[in-house]
Amino acid sequence: MSAKIETEFGRAIPPAPRHAITFHLPLWSNLLRFVARDQELLGQLKSVYPRMMMNKDVKNLAAAILKHMEAAENQILFIFASSSSAAECVEFAINPKRGENVVPPEEISIRVFDIHVRLHTVLFPAARYPTLNSFWQNAGTGISSRLAEECLDRINLLHQVIGDSTPPPKVEQSPAHGQIQERIAGLLERAPVGPSREAKVSPEDVYLFKTGMAAIYGLHRYLLKKQNGGSVLFGYAFHSTLHVFDDFGPNFRLFALGNEQLNELENYLTSEIEEGRKVQAIWTEFPANPLLVTPNLGRLRKLANKYGSLLIVDDTIGSFCNVDVLGVADVVITSLTKSFSGYADVMAASAVLNPSGSRYTELKSMYQEFYRNDLANPDAVALEHNSRDYLARSKILNSNTLRLVEYLQTKAADPTSTVSKVYYTTTSPSLPYYKERMRPATADFTPGYGCLFSFEFDTLDAMAAFYDNANVHFSPHLGAHWTLALSYVKGIYGQDLAAVKPYGLKETQMRIAPGLEDIELLIKDFEKGLVAADATRVKET
Structure with missing residues (x-):
């Protein structure tokens, strides 16, 4: 038997670096307290999954900004690297769909700050945290801990930006971004399945995001801006994925049983067309988390072609070293946080366009219009090193x-x-x-x-x-x-x-x-x- 695990409660798995994304939760009694969202227990965590709760560096940066702006003690700050993410956070909070949890517009505001980068912050009362944290968790677009660390090291440069006339600090993209894009493009084209594809994936077809959910949320939002159509999730997927479709956009339909509901899916697609609507995309995991059911991609591809829907496949669990879904998918989403990184200390994701797909030109134009690379340089450097x-x-x-x-x-x-x-x-x-x-x-x-x-x-x-x-x-x-x-x-x-x-x-x-x-x-x-x-x-x- 291996040595007994000595990792303490709430700490990351060894070697537990500063930017670890795990936390050890031993004892069933602690799990039950976690299920109950026991605030005392959550407050004892020394490490967190950064998309679930703010990392220590992100909290410290938020505290420094709050102090700089002399905010009231009951205020909380979420930090984003882009103006669009901050605006979407506010839009989410004030939307009447939040029901009794909706945030009045007068209670929430956006403030912009410069350090060595531009930060877009959302300020709101602490009592509204549960509503806003849903956006932080499911959209996955919040600032990363490594970028927060860089900002803390330069906190003396912090100043608020008033108005739109001040250009943001210029940040040169790290060479690591291109190296990751080249690596992924090469992996997607090694040992392909099926007949030769018309076009090969190029690094320019690989779009990087700060988290897996950010890649899913980003593409979904792009499609809503262009089509504002309904979405289908085929198979019961990772819980945050469901929330993205349920919280954003019209006419979301879940076919949780996957392959057992292929005929129901076709009937639904037909009825949507008859009602003058079109399903903009069919999303699926290959295989699904956590029960590892694999969808019938061949049938889904035929249905997507017949009804004019995109087929978007999340291959995170299968991983693109094992499976090649590019021959049937219009877009392949992968959480690079997982086995591609492998060392539980950096978050990232990719969305790859199928250059042989019939909708490639349309998708390429859409990404060129809306995409912004928010994967911070230090995260890209760590990911490139890990994925070697x-x-x-x-x-x-x-x-x-x-x-x-x-x-x-x-x-x-x-x-x-x-x-x-x-x-x-x-x-x-x-x-x-x-x-x-x-x-x-x-x-x-x-x-x-x-x-x-x-x-x-x-x-x-x-x-x-x-x-x-x-x-x-x-x-x-x-x-x-x-x-x-x-x-x-x-x-x-x-x-x-x-x-x-x-x-x-x-x-x-x-x-x-x-x-x-x-x-x-x-x-x-x-x-x-x-x-x-x-x-x-x-x-x-």
Whole structure:
């Protein structure tokens, strides 16, 4: 067995650098407090997932700006790198769709400041934080911790900008941006699936964003500005993705059961056309988080063609070293925060246009009109460095994940075990759809099935015992260097379990993102938790 984890509650997984994006949440009792959004517990976190809550550097920068402007003590500041993000934050808060949580326009304002960069800030009363934090979490466009650190180092230069006549400080883009774009373009064109494509992806087709949600939110907003049409999400996806479509734009429809609802989807697309509306885009994850169901992209492509919709595929879980969805997607969205980065210390994303797609010219023009590169230079530098060993790490992640899945499948087949089911690409009836887009093996890399799976216990007591005894870190995130476990459904939907139960999401499911550890030691780390889980059945009898 590997050494016992000594990471303290609320701290990031080792080596826990300044800009870590994880936090360790040991003990089932702490998870229950997290589900209840216990403010005392949340306040004890030394590290946070920056899109969930403001990182320490971002908080300190906000405090410095509030002090500079002599704001009242009950005021909070959100900081953005672009004027459009700040304006959209305000628009979100004052929209009557917020219902009883709507923020009166007179309570919220935008202030602009210069340091070595221009900062667009949104000022609002602390009592309105829950409403505004929904935008921070789901749009993912807030300032990064590395850029906040740079600003803090130059805080003596801080001054407010009044009016529109003062040009912003000039910031030269880091060479790392171009290096990342070239790397991604090369990865998307290595070992392609299917017939030769008419055009190859160029670095100019790769658009970088500060978070995965920012890439999704950004494209969705661009489409709304051009078409203001409805959207379809096919398959139950990552929770923030649903919020983006639900909170922004008209006529959002979720087909949570995915492939089981293909005929329903076609009927819906037909009815929208008959009503004089068009679905602007069909979005899907390949495969879906957290139950690893793979959508039938071939059928979705045909429906998109027939009804004039874009097909947008999030390949984060499959990862573009393993799968090639560019042959069917109009746009490929990838959270680079995950396995592409791999070290849990930087956030970023890409949106890649398919240059062979029939809508390429239209999409290219749209990005040229609306896109702004808000990925800060220090984040790009960190991401470029981290992603140099992407293929080597992905080989280990694929292998470790498959071995753990096979190990847990033997438990699920054992009637004496409290493990009842394993959810992975290889265990799903949708596996053939994954294999259709799986890249062929090459001399340097053999594709696999990704670095995320879930498994289910037959009782909540068993899962709680596993949580308290398994020798792994418990934290949101995937694709990191250390294995991360998360009671995803309980932790994310713990206050609304009935709403997601029809979609196969159960509070007894544990989501696992294996890391780079020695697999034999990792299995033993899991075994300790499973022994404790099985002991709960003995107590019951």
